[in-house]
Amino acid sequence: MLIRTITNEFIPQEFVDFFQSGLHNLSSQFSTQLTVVIEEFRGKSKNQVFEAAEAYLGTKATLSVQRVKASKSETDKELSFGVDRDQEVNDDFEGVKVRWKFKCQHAESSTNRDYLRDLNASLRSEVRHYELSFHKKHKEEIFNSYLPYVMERAKAIKNESRAVKLRTIEYRDHWNTEGVNFVHPMTFKTLAIDEELKRDVVNDLDKFVKGKEFYKNTGKAWKRGYLLHGPPGTGKSSLIAAMSNYLNYDIYDLDLTVVEQNNELKNLILGMSNRSILVIEDIDCTIKLQNREENKEAVNDGVKKVTLSGLLNAIDGLWSCCGEERIIVFTTNHIERLDPALLRPGRMDMPLHLSYCNFSAFKQLAFNYLGISQHKLFQEIEGLLREVQVTAAEIAGELTNIAGSKECLQDIVKFLRDKKMPKGLTETDQNVIQGGDELK
Numbered sequence: 001m002l003i004r005t006i007t008n009e010f011i012p013q014e015f016v017d018f019f020q021s022g023l024h025n026l027s028s029q030f031s032t033q034l035t036v037v038i039e040e041f042r043g044k045s046k047n048q049v050f051e052a053a054e055a056y057l058g059t060k061a062t063l064s065v066q067r068v069k070a071s072k073s074e075t076d077k078e079l080s081f082g083v084d085r086d087q088e089v090n091d092d093f094e095g096v097k098v099r100w101k102f103k104c105q106h107a108e109s110s111t112n113r114d115y116l117r118d119l120n121a122s123l124r125s126e127v128r129h130y131e132l133s134f135h136k137k138h139k140e141e142i143f144n145s146y147l148p149y150v151m152e153r154a155k156a157i158k159n160e161s162r163a164v165k166l167r168t169i170e171y172r173d174h175w176n177t178e179g180v181n182f183v184h185p186m187t188f189k190t191l192a193i194d195e196e197l198k199r200d201v202v203n204d205l206d207k208f209v210k211g212k213e214f215y216k217n218t219g220k221a222w223k224r225g226y227l228l229h230g231p232p233g234t235g236k237s238s239l240i241a242a243m244s245n246y247l248n249y250d251i252y253d254l255d256l257t258v259v260e261q262n263n264e265l266k267n268l269i270l271g272m273s274n275r276s277i278l279v280i281e282d283i284d285c286t287i288k289l290q291n292r293e294e295n296k297e298a299v300n301d302g303v304k305k306v307t308l309s310g311l312l313n314a315i316d317g318l319w320s321c322c323g324e325e326r327i328i329v330f331t332t333n334h335i336e337r338l339d340p341a342l343l344r345p346g347r348m349d350m351p352l353h354l355s356y357c358n359f360s361a362f363k364q365l366a367f368n369y370l371g372i373s374q375h376k377l378f379q380e381i382e383g384l385l386r387e388v389q390v391t392a393a394e395i396a397g398e399l400t401n402i403a404g405s406k407e408c409l410q411d412i413v414k415f416l417r418d419k420k421m422p423k424g425l426t427e428t429d430q431n432v433i434q435g436g437d438e439l440k
């Protein structure tokens with residue numbers, strides 16, 4: 001204070017400024033720290049590094065700062081957090097220490113106001129930026145590895161927190177733009193299908209999402225097709241919900257009966273976003289399957305309808321030139337009714353047979369509904385499930401109806417025994433019924 005008073009009193013201001021800036025230059029020459037300034041806007045558009053820093057630091061903020069900002073928009077699944085002004089966040093990247101600081105300046109000074117007016121952002125009352133500081137010797141690592149890592153993490157964070165949307169056709173050739181939030185509770189943790197099949201699907205999806213380089217190097221379109229087939233109530237639609245929740249991909253539910261012509265179909269396919277699942281349920285019922293003539297519409301009762309080949313060609317063609325990370329799922333209860341064109345390798349990458357409930361699927365249901373992994377009746381149930389064709393939906397229904405105690409497994413045994421041999425039927429009659437069902 002004393003020195004400042006003396007200098008203010010006795011030394012000319014120009015000399016003080018000159019001296020201070022010289023001192024600043026000198027200290028920055030000897031400083032070991034480098035600071036990167038990341039402003040909110042780049043020209044008139046948002047700076048992507050700023051946005052990435054915002055998302056990335058949000059996940060760190062709750063750990064290390066004293067003031068955090070909390071927010072949630074309609075399309076977010078969960079609360080998101082952010083660093084408040086002047087707060088610092090320390091981070092560690094492969095042993096390199098970095099420090100982030102969030103700075104806001106009020107747009108009082110005329111330069112700031114001009115700057116904001118330039119940005120056409122008159123509602124904003126402040127200029128915001130992040131400062132990222134680290135030791136100069138780590139410059140290369142920070143620029144070449146850390147910042148790209150922050151950008152990549154931010155992308156994943158934003159995607160994870162985004163609510164999945166379900167879109168249906170609004171009018172023939174376009175999707176409902178808003179969509180609805182898809183909040184199906186089914187996940188791979190609760191889905192009751194054969195354990196091995198579940199593992200295969202999860203591994204396949206993991207490989208697919210990590211396959212960017214593979215698809216680029218091989219020149220293949222980054223897409224994957226699954227054909228889910230099996231009797232009603234075996235979990236086909238539940239599996240699609242689990243896939244969507246696992247990948248956080250939007251679902252486009254394509255009702256082919258609404259689409260009149262192949263060019264409408266093309267518009268729908270073009271209107272889909274990346275990282276999405278196109279679902280066509282009950283393919284055997286909704287599409288004219290027998291017409292194999294490429295690119296032709298089948299004339300059905302005087303109305304042009306899309307054909308299977310039209311559908312597959314449109315997907316193959318359009319997705320190879322525009323669109324990444326796309327999944328297509330067909331479902332059917334009757335695989336034998338499908339055109340062999342659909343089953344040819346390369347069309348549907350992975351056929352998945354969802355069959356009647358086996359013991360591994362049953363154990364999952366018992367865990368979901370009763371919270372148990374073991375029981376003295378399990379052995380008998382395992383034996384019965386080998387003989388009785390019962391769907392996961394039926395068992396789930398029984399478990400919902402009967403009291404939620406461990407004792408109710410006795411009722412499941414009774415249910416399975418009754419199913420094995422309904423009153424008044426001999427075992428031979430029952431076999432005929434079950435065999436016939438598969439052939440339907």
Ligand SMILES: Nc1ncnc2c1ncn2[C@@H]1O[C@H](COP(=O)(O)OP(=O)(O)OP(=O)(O)O)[C@@H](O)[C@H]1O
Nearest residue numbers: 191192193231232233234235236237238392393396
């Ligand atoms: N594998 C499963 N795991 C957990 N729940 C299941 C499973 N399969 C069926 N369910 C239950 O049964 C209901 C019907 O199943 P889902 O709609 O997935 O069957 P689906 O195979 O799609 O049948 P459909 O061929 O009739 O469309 C679901 O709402 C779910 O509660």
Ligand SMILES: [Mg+2]
Nearest residue numbers: 236237238331
């Ligand atoms: Mg279904």
